Amino acid sequence: MDIFRLIQDIKTHLKLSFNEVDKWFDKDNKTLNYQPSNGGWTVQQILEHIYLTNFYLLILIEKGSKKAMRNYNDLDVNNEIKNYSFNQEKFEKVGKYGAFEWIRPEHMEPKGELGLKEIRSLISLQYHQCLNYLDLMKNGEGLLCKTTMTVNDLGKINVYEYIYFLSLHAQRHITQMQNNELELM
Template sequence: MDIFRCIQFIQTHLKLTFDQVDRWFDKDNKTLNYQPANRGWTVQQILEHIYLTNFYLLILIEKGSKKAMRNYLNLDLNLEIKNYSFNQGKFEKVGEYSAFEWIRPEHMDPKGSLNSDEIRGLIAQQYQQCLHYLDLMKNGEGLLCKTTMTVNELGKINVYEYIYFLSLHAQRHLTQMKNNELQIV
């Protein structure tokens, strides 16, 4: 897939994923606060975790987009575009719940300091930020900066792939929230 189809694909993925995440905020309190049998996170905690993870990923995405735009002055964008092919397959496992062990940093653990309305608003803002970066780098500039992603040994990924990773991370937790809901008696 070329970079322009990749950008469109990521925009669509973001829309579908963030719409699904947003619908969880409309669930009743029983669903939002149900403690699963395995003592895992409640849906409310998962939603806060999605927000926190997005927050930290967006810091890296912002830095990457700025560097990519600076690199545009010194690197051959046309050559990068010509040689790029989006390897969607290498990211697939990121969106699958329990597909591999994922050790997250403690600062991405939910603290319970935000209510549902606050988290919902912040996640909506994060979605808009992602769209902003995709629009800012609509000509392929996001290829001009790569950053190492250690999760599932993804290695060096470009700014677009970081945004896709963010969306896949949220998708991963959609399954977890559905699993919680299915346990409610």
């Protein structure tokens, strides 16, 4: 496995996802506040949900990266790299809106307590946090810690995969926002 290629691919995915999310902050109020006919979230609520989900995922990513860096002294990163294969197929559904039932915890539901400017700024900071973690674990260290991800039965995933999951989650909701906008037209 070319770990450097994997890290670069995740960085590229993050950039594309976060850039696309950022464009939604420039939409007009009618688009941002449109309540879809299915009773789903408005674009503004979706943006807040993306921020909240990133917030909680980044707590796990931070813990995982610290543990991975500690494990660097005790585990053979080269052996981990040699035996690792990224199963992109098992992650594909995460980025597809409606591909499976997604039951989110209550603390990830938008409450309308944050303004749009603040959410935009926080999401931008979260993007840079992800890049910093990838830079910190630039030599494969992210493989040295796995944490269970219950969403879509992903099971134990490493820190790189958690960051990729975060990016896919945003991609999933980009589709949801696009659906809202299409229905509004």
